[in-house]
Amino acid sequence: MTSYMPPADRIWWKVPVGRVELVWIALALVWCVIMFLMMPYWHIYGKQNLSTEAYQTTPAAYGAKVQAMVEQYKVRDEANLPVVAPPAGSDIYMLGRLWQWWPILELEKDKSYRLHLSSMDWQHGFSLQPTNINLQVVPGYEMVIEITPDKAGEYGVICNEYCGIGHHTMVGKIYVKE
Amino acid sequence: MANFRVCPDSGFYFHKSAESLIKVNAVAGVVALLLAGVLALGVVLTRWQQVHLLPPQDFYMVLTAHGINALIFWIIFFEMAILHFASSTLLRSRLATPAWAWFGFALMVIGAVMNNVAVFQGRSSVMMTSYVPMQAEPHFYLGLILFAVGALVQVLVFFGTLVVAYQEKTYEGSVPLVTFGAITAAIIAVFTIASGAIILVPTFLWAIGYISHIDAETYRIIWWGLGHSSQQINVAAHVSVWYLIAGVLFGARPMSEKVSRTAFLLYILFLQLASAHHILVDPGVGTEWKIFNTSYAMYLAVLASMVHGLTVPGSIEVAQRQKGFTRGYFEWLRKAPWGNPVFSGMFIALVVFGFIGGITGVVMGTEQINLIIHNTIYVPAHFHATVAVGTTLTFMALTYLLIPVLFRRKIILPTLARWQPYLFGGGMTILILFMLGAGTLGVSRRHWDMDFTGAAMTFEYPGMAYTLMAIAAIGGLAAIVGGAAYLLITVGSLLFGQKLEPSAGFLQSFLGKALAPGVYNVDRPELLARAPRLTVEEHGSAGFEAPGTFALAILLLVSFVVYYFINWKYLASVWPMG
Known part of the structure; x- marks a missing residue:
């Protein structure tokens, strides 16, 4: 009679399935396949995909690369943080550490850059607002993403992976110029 | 004996x-x-x-x-x-x-x-x-x-x-469906606990100084074999409880043993892959790995949940129609015992789990869409729909069933109990919907201060984000009151509920002889027989037997499709990247 008793039929797997269930399973399966295909489709035709380029690194090695970029392309200081304007198409670096994003980047609209991200200590979350792009920043790994800012403005980089007591003070900046 | x-x-x-x-x-x-x-x-x-x-x-x-x-x-x-x-x-x-x-x-x-x-x-x-x-104390x-x-x-x-x-x-024949579902949960639990041991034991050794380094990315991948799979135990367990409650309250029988059991089997085979949902914007993880795992091979575990989402209410509809509630599409549902917290709790859990928890889970588990959702407050909104409503409210509903049966006490404050699932489920739903909204505005999860007090640089959320968070908090407070009502009713019933037998109570089974002479009087229960056949006509030949449930299922599918593509559209508006 019920779900908490053994099935009425000894060979229950041979009882035919009702039409309601068959139709629903068919519809649901089609939907599952569509959703599955959307991901490879977006890799081919979509513009927002995450690259798989990444390297193992160390805080010291990564920090040295960031430092080199800052020395080469620094244009000014802001709140004791260097503002860096590297040329379009170049490799640009940002590091996360307790509790800041360093340095500030100044980019040109509609130009592409190879953005490198890594952490000097704990895990951090690169959360670019208000456009709302969110990436995990993991110590020991250097992730490289090609980005093309398509709207000018001032963007906040907040940390959205909990990183201790000063987590909420970890705010960085990216400027996008016309 | x-x-x-x-x-x-x-x-x-x-x-x-x-x-x-x-x-x-x-x-x-x-x-x-x-x-x-x-x-x-x-x-x-x-x-x-x-x-x-x-x-x-x-x-x-x-x-x-x-x-x-x-x-x-x-x-x-x-x-x-x-x-x-x-x-x-x-x-x-x-x-x-x-x-x-x-x-x-x-x-x-x-x-x-x-x-x-x-x-x-x-x-x-x-x-x-x-x-x-980040390190905790070893005893953590x-x-x-x-x-x-x-x-x-x-x-x-x-x-x-x-x-x-x-x-x-x-027992005779095969184990009941509810037990089958529990077996599913137990098998997933073994996998989960194994993953937990593989990562937490070395982490403990690291915390006491025996291991010098644990790779942060490796930790994430294995930890989520524990973290997400443990939530899949919940899914299998609460779906089993839905079938149990449908059986106890309505005498509902599974529409098809084969379909429901196959759906549980799909959980065992594919649910584990969902740990990939947490790794979608991590460095160094391949695209194919992400697509295969985040979609549970090809959304086969989602398919399983969509099947249960039909067959649980469908079995209730069939049972109700046999009792004569046959008018229109929804008389069976209108005449359901909405004042009984066992039913209302279970049904609210089912609807919120499916419509909100399920749909948001698939959307944010889509490889590219995760970019606009990862670690925002959208994520806790999702799992409050699945776990705080789906699982927790189901277990609350089951408690109302078990107090008289297991503890042999009557439930106190029946009027409060009647409203408790609505209060908890409704409050949670407000919390969830408004946190989903705040998440799409980029509000971070696990974050103390939306104002970023003390930060060297500034960032301001739109005013709407504050409003959404405030309304979410009011919903959260309502849910907390609903939760408190549950605890009051449960604990109060155990302590002060009217005894259904003179010896009834928490200690009955512990002090069987002393407290309850003659209660434990069965040496061997009679054989658990197969469920009786209802009619000669089997379900498969009964025509389109649950049209109301099917209509609800179509509503779910339409909401799912619309919301899914809205999120792709939203993704298409952010900076191009690759």
């Missing part, structure tokens, strides 16, 4: 040892829920930016403890109770090796207490995920390990009880 009693109201046979273990596991779970609920107050009142109650160190400590108590201790304790119920009680079997089960339970209690002590000492505010290289990890080992021991007792029931021929 007579060790069984039969409940005269429900007909369930309780083995004395099993009964005691179901009780203690359920009570331990409720204690953890009480703690989680009190802590939720601190979380809600701090994230409500205008109130901003706790200072940061307290907030992160409270949030860590809230997550662990609600997501791990409450739910897994209660699931142990469900496993013993689904094996010993439903199969009318004695419990295998009660001493081992007690040992497992004791380990779980020690582990839970140890972990809570570590968190409240204040130097282990590392969140439930405890991502390395040791507590979790002991808890997991204890759970594993109880799961093994569950498997042992299945063997006992089979060998002693306590």
